[in-house]
Amino acid sequence: MKPTPDASDQVLLQGILGGDLDAFEALVRRHQGMVYRFLFHYLGNATDAEDITQETFLLVHRKAALHNPALSFRAWLMTIARNLAVSHRRKSVPRPLDPAVLAGAIRDVSPAPEREVLLREDATQVHACLARLPEMHREILVMRYLLDLPLHEVAELLNIPEGTAKSRLFKARAELRDLLEPLLSVAGPATSSAA
Known part of the structure; x- marks a missing residue:
């Protein structure tokens, strides 16, 4: 079932838990720009930002059941992105920021x-x-x-x-x-x- 454009993040997460790929795609479309911008500015590198953005949404898909509906989805999403970026920085050779x-x-x-x-x-x-x-x-x-x-x-x-x-x-x-x-x-x- 195609989610409506005004479906809440929580409704989309419920769809993801039910195996609805359209709900996942809608959630990605809604938030990927914000996640990418944060990661680009945090990491200073477009390629790394793209990679970590993808990892972020894959992790959201795998861990959707762990989201606490009483808390902000956006904060949970950005926490995942930030944690992945910190982990990536620890593992990688520092690159100069743009x-x-x-x-x-x-x-x-x-x-x-x-x-x-x-x-x-x-x-x-x-x-x-x-x-x-x-x-x-x-x-x-x-x-x-x-x-x-x-x-x-x-x-x-x-x-x-x-x-x-x-x-x-x-x-x-x-x-x-x-x-x-x-x-x-x-x-x-x-x-x-x-x-």
Whole structure:
């Protein structure tokens, strides 16, 4: 039976448990973009992101019965994706993150005057700053600003209280700003006005 486009994730999961491949396909279509974007920004590599996205949905299919219907499906799905990405990172040789992704992350978390300077900076310098952030800080910046997830969902995905997520986000932004400070001072007062 073809699931309706407005079927809830829980209804689709029930269909998957009943062997309905259409329900699985509908669930994948609904969430694969979000999962891929997260993994791409987290891993910094399109090929790895595609592979882990597929692994994520295969695991969802195999473990559908384990989902607790009282909890958010999206949070459960993203937790699976995150855990697979962490495991993949541990096993693999580190690859540099895509400089375009990193530049986008900084543009999203920097105040407006800094944006102009950063747009002119060499992508390798930007990459170096973000690569120096602790993984938990880079991760929270990606979730909040690149995936545009609300803070309460970020907290749920990281399995931490919302107050802790706020604190980590504040620290991550501050640390990124501190790392960017030398770049901003080298660029000079290009955005200041002569009064």
